[in-house]
Amino acid sequence: MTREQWQAVRNVLEPALDLAPSKRGAYLDEACAGDAALRREVESLLQADDRATHAFLTGKAIDHVELSEDTAPPDTLQGRRIGPYLVLEEIGHGGMGTVYRAVRADDQFSQQVAVKAVRSGLADKLAIQRFKAERQILANLDHPNIARLLDGGATEDGRPYVVMEYIQGSPIDQYAEAHALSLHERLTLFRTVCSAVAYAHQRLVIHRDIKPANILVTADGVPKLLDFGIAKILDDPQQSAGVSIGAEQTVTIVRLMTPEYASPEQVRGEPVTTATDVYSLGVVLYSLLTGRRPYVLTSKTAHEIVQAVLETEPEKPSASNRRLRGDLDNIVLKALRKEPARRYTSVEQFSEDIRRHLDGLPVGARPDTLAYRGSKFVRRHKWAVLAAGLAVLALTGGMAATLREAYIARAERARAEQRFNDVRQLANSMLFEVHDAIQNLPGATPARKVLVDRATQYLDKLAQEAKGDLSLQRELAAAYERVGDVQGGFRTANLGDTAGFIASYQKSLAIREAVLRADPSNANAQREVFITRLRLSDALMWTGDLKGSVEQVKQMLAVAQKLSAADPNNLINQRNLASAYLDYGWKRSGLGDWKGGLEDCRKGAATLESLAAAHPSDKRIRRTLAIAYERVAELESRYTGAHAEPLALEQKAVAVEDALLQEDPNNTDIRRLEAWDTLRVGEEMLEGGDPRGMAKYRDALERFQTLSDADPKSIQFHNDLASVLARMGGAHLVQGDVRGAVSDLKRSLEQIENYSRTGALDIDALETRAQDLFRLAKAYQRLGNPAEAAAWLERAIPALEEARDRGSHRGEDASMLADARTELSAAQRRLSPR
Amino acid sequence: MTLSLDETLAPVQERELDLVALDDALEALAKLDERQCRMVELRFFGGLSIEETSEVLGVSTPTVKREWASARAWLYREISGAAPNAG
Numbered sequence: 001m002t003r004e005q006w007q008a009v010r011n012v013l014e015p016a017l018d019l020a021p022s023k024r025g026a027y028l029d030e031a032c033a034g035d036a037a038l039r040r041e042v043e044s045l046l047q048a049d050d051r052a053t054h055a056f057l058t059g060k061a062i063d064h065v066e067l068s069e070d071t072a073p074p075d076t077l078q079g080r081r082i083g084p085y086l087v088l089e090e091i092g093h094g095g096m097g098t099v100y101r102a103v104r105a106d107d108q109f110s111q112q113v114a115v116k117a118v119r120s121g122l123a124d125k126l127a128i129q130r131f132k133a134e135r136q137i138l139a140n141l142d143h144p145n146i147a148r149l150l151d152g153g154a155t156e157d158g159r160p161y162v163v164m165e166y167i168q169g170s171p172i173d174q175y176a177e178a179h180a181l182s183l184h185e186r187l188t189l190f191r192t193v194c195s196a197v198a199y200a201h202q203r204l205v206i207h208r209d210i211k212p213a214n215i216l217v218t219a220d221g222v223p224k225l226l227d228f229g230i231a232k233i234l235d236d237p238q239q240s241a242g243v244s245i246g247a248e249q250t251v252t253i254v255r256l257m258t259p260e261y262a263s264p265e266q267v268r269g270e271p272v273t274t275a276t277d278v279y280s281l282g283v284v285l286y287s288l289l290t291g292r293r294p295y296v297l298t299s300k301t302a303h304e305i306v307q308a309v310l311e312t313e314p315e316k317p318s319a320s321n322r323r324l325r326g327d328l329d330n331i332v333l334k335a336l337r338k339e340p341a342r343r344y345t346s347v348e349q350f351s352e353d354i355r356r357h358l359d360g361l362p363v364g365a366r367p368d369t370l371a372y373r374g375s376k377f378v379r380r381h382k383w384a385v386l387a388a389g390l391a392v393l394a395l396t397g398g399m400a401a402t403l404r405e406a407y408i409a410r411a412e413r414a415r416a417e418q419r420f421n422d423v424r425q426l427a428n429s430m431l432f433e434v435h436d437a438i439q440n441l442p443g444a445t446p447a448r449k450v451l452v453d454r455a456t457q458y459l460d461k462l463a464q465e466a467k468g469d470l471s472l473q474r475e476l477a478a479a480y481e482r483v484g485d486v487q488g489g490f491r492t493a494n495l496g497d498t499a500g501f502i503a504s505y506q507k508s509l510a511i512r513e514a515v516l517r518a519d520p521s522n523a524n525a526q527r528e529v530f531i532t533r534l535r536l537s538d539a540l541m542w543t544g545d546l547k548g549s550v551e552q553v554k555q556m557l558a559v560a561q562k563l564s565a566a567d568p569n570n571l572i573n574q575r576n577l578a579s580a581y582l583d584y585g586w587k588r589s590g591l592g593d594w595k596g597g598l599e600d601c602r603k604g605a606a607t608l609e610s611l612a613a614a615h616p617s618d619k620r621i622r623r624t625l626a627i628a629y630e631r632v633a634e635l636e637s638r639y640t641g642a643h644a645e646p647l648a649l650e651q652k653a654v655a656v657e658d659a660l661l662q663e664d665p666n667n668t669d670i671r672r673l674e675a676w677d678t679l680r681v682g683e684e685m686l687e688g689g690d691p692r693g694m695a696k697y698r699d700a701l702e703r704f705q706t707l708s709d710a711d712p713k714s715i716q717f718h719n720d721l722a723s724v725l726a727r728m729g730g731a732h733l734v735q736g737d738v739r740g741a742v743s744d745l746k747r748s749l750e751q752i753e754n755y756s757r758t759g760a761l762d763i764d765a766l767e768t769r770a771q772d773l774f775r776l777a778k779a780y781q782r783l784g785n786p787a788e789a790a791a792w793l794e795r796a797i798p799a800l801e802e803a804r805d806r807g808s809h810r811g812e813d814a815s816m817l818a819d820a821r822t823e824l825s826a827a828q829r830r831l832s833p834r
Numbered sequence: 835m836t837l838s839l840d841e842t843l844a845p846v847q848e849r850e851l852d853l854v855a856l857d858d859a860l861e862a863l864a865k866l867d868e869r870q871c872r873m874v875e876l877r878f879f880g881g882l883s884i885e886e887t888s889e890v891l892g893v894s895t896p897t898v899k900r901e902w903a904s905a906r907a908w909l910y911r912e913i914s915g916a917a918p919n920a921g
Contacts, residue, residue: 001866002866003865003866003867006866006867007867010867010901010904013904013907014900014901014903014904017900017903017904017907018900018903044911045904045907045908045911046907047911048907048908048910048911048914049903049906049907049910051910051914052906052907052910056906056910057874057877057878057906057909531840534838534839534840535840538836538838538840541836542836579839582839583839586836587836624839627837627839630837673837676835676837723835764835764836
């Protein structure tokens with residue numbers, strides 16, 4: 001189909017999709033006007049539309065793939081330990097964080113608490129500042145009707161949290177309904193709430209977000225005021241000096257408010273005083289007495305909220321309940337006046353007026369005069385109303401860019417920013433959600449390339465515009481790693497671009513280090529640098545730069561030691577330190593000091609063993625432990641010539657992997673590790689003289705073949721297959737099965753040659769190829785075919801040289817090269833005798 | 835041979851929608867109409883609403899609705915492999 005044809009089809013199809021099926025026939029008769037091909041096409045698409053289930057493309061892409069545990073939103077603290085508290089479940093969201101129910105885990109009687117933590121994704125400094133302020137404020141408040149602050153701190157990833165008294169109760173309006181409280185009881189209960197607010201006001205604290213949901217009444221009938229989430233200290237010099245706060249800050253404050261209980265001054269973004277709480281208490285009292293809100297909002301649109309809060313005079317409470325006529329009408333309406341100065345001057349006065357009413361005394365509140373009715377007020381505040389309207393638009397619209405639009409004079413710029421955020425969001429969802437989700441799906445490599453290419457195109461464009469935006473910088477760093485992985489990350493399905501691979505990781509590390517410099521104590525930033533360094537170190541090693549690789553891992557170890565010294569009981573620090581020793585030892589052993597390297601690996605393995613025993617549910621530790629066994633075994637076997645001990649270690653590695661696969665049978669990563677360790681078991685058995693080792697080779701080969709068949713484009717699996725076949729060929733050669741060896745070695749070469757066309761080879765593949773060629777020469781010598789042997793030697797020499805030049809540090813390669821040269825000249829002499 | 839300490843994510847199970855096939859189909863759609871392809875990216879991969887999509891693409895919401903509907907029908911047919919001979 002051409003673009004023009006599709007356009008023609010759409011011209012007919014789109015109106016047809018809007019028609020009832022019964023009317024489509026007549027419509028098509030006319031619209032297609034005898035063009036049978038067009039009609040066939042449109043009808044086929046209409047059929048497709050009928051067959052497409054409602055769900056097709058209606059959700060988000062992410063809902064169509066099951067996420068593994070590891071990709072669950074990292075935001076939740078559920079199930080985690082914070083200090084001495086075990087977080088049980090989420091019980092609500094505050095303005096800028098989540099509230100959880102938790103227990104003191106070391107307490108026999110398991111005292112329940114509420115833990116409130118700032119959202120981890122909230123890179124909003126304002127929110128963190130406020131949160132810290134909240135902690136300070138709460139620490140100074142000690143009142144029977146205010147939820148008590150018990151503790152506070154920061155989680156290991158740097159999120160501030162507070163621990164508060166856990167209140168089991170219902171919101172005050174629901175409580176009053178459920179217990180069918182009398183008018184007298186409702187007023188008395190309300191006065192208790194007033195006493196708590198008045199207490200806070202005396203300590204220069206304004207609540208700013210009073211609403212029924214923040215006033216819980218316990219089963220004993222005791223009201224408790226919660227959530228000083230956006231409270232402000234009155235004597236904050238910056239704010240009380242009358243300095244007008246920035247537009248964005250205002251917006252943030254407004255956004256954190258609940259529109260139905262917000263006061264006119266809050267909607268206008270004006271300074272907030274104790275009169276603001278008087279107003280919100282007025283709304284609460286209104287609801288408590290009438291069961292309704294002061295304003296009847298039908299659609300909750302921005303315009304309606306502004307109109308109601310700023311312009312509409314609330315209906316008298318007595319309109320709902322005649323018993324309220326008179327004093328109570330006057331009291332409630334006085335609290336709800338638009339102008340702060342005309343409300344009660346304090347919560348005590350408000351409460352006192354209610355007491356006088358209850359005692360049958362004359363009250364201070366008088367009916368409002370007409371002169372103050374809303375319309376005039378609004379006329380005087382035309383511009384404020386307009387600004388507030390935009391703020392509330394942002395409030396109800398819910399999009400960050402809309403918020404900016406409200407206050408940034410240049411609409412063009414706001415538009416650009418909105419687009420920017422959308423694209424950033426899109427790029428992220430593609431990179432992280434979709435890519436992660438399909439990452440281990442068999443055959444997913446081409447789709448990943450498309451996804452990653454597109455997403456990075458967007459991000460690259462944005463990168464220049466976003467200097468100084470730390471959260472975007474972190475997203476970019478992660479994005480570069482994702483690109484690097486798909487380009488040439490040998491450890492996962494990849495596209496074979498090793499140069500791009502290294503460059504992407506170096507970019508990522510540079511960004512992550514800059515982020516860490518900006519915030520050196522941030523645990524997340526520390527961990528991100530650690531992991532990126534590990535990945536870069538691997539990448540350098542695989543591309544042949546072992547020195548560069550060891551340099552990275554050395555820095556990684558130094559950082560891990562420092563962090564672990566600062567917080568030795570932190571599990572992540574312990575795991576990272578063990579991993580760093582293991583990796584440093586393994587990589588540096590290739591540079592010469594194998595004894596020191598083996599020591600480091602043993603040290604890492606011992607720590608991992610005890611960590612795995614203490615935390616059996618931690619799959620990462622168990623995975624790393626399996627690799628630790630394998631590495632210690634490999635180094636011992638390679639350098640000490642022992643085989644019994646390495647065999648036992650490899651068998652332990654397989655046992656760990658078996659257990660992991662029982663829990664997660666489709667994990668290709670672990671299946672691959674197990675295939676490798678099965679091969680290594682076979683190698684150690686043969687080396688130790690046990691001929692049953694050969695069966696292990698065949699078992700391993702079959703496992704790799706299965707993995708590769710499931711994802712035929714993955715270079716890693718082809719490299720794996722090539723390596724296994726090479727080793728198998730070597731073993732057959734040693735055992736005297738020369739024809740078997742030739743077959744294995746040729747298959748191994750075939751794997752490598754095929755896939756060297758799709759990109760550069762990593763160091764393992766280069767070594768494998770060189771050894772295959774050399775061993776084939778050997779095999780043909782044994783078969784009595786010197787001409788064929790010489791031909792293989794001629795190919796083996798440059799391959800061995802390339803492996804050496806690209807950084808191979810295996811001693812056997814060097815001796816193979818020397819051997820090959822000697823044998824080639826000998827063969828040439830024999831073949832062309834003078 | 836080095837097995838990396840850096841673990842990859844655990845694998846996932848495929849559900850009924852074949853994202854790879856969808857991606858192929860989107861590529862083909864982009865050749866017919868880039869904007870319709872973008873629309874699906876924004877809505878389905880990016881999770882934007884019709885209104886948000888219209889704002890990002892700078893077109894009206896009725897246009898988004900209309901073009902979305904025909905893109906959806908086309909993609910479904912493409913994925914279910916029921917294209918007719920015509921066209």
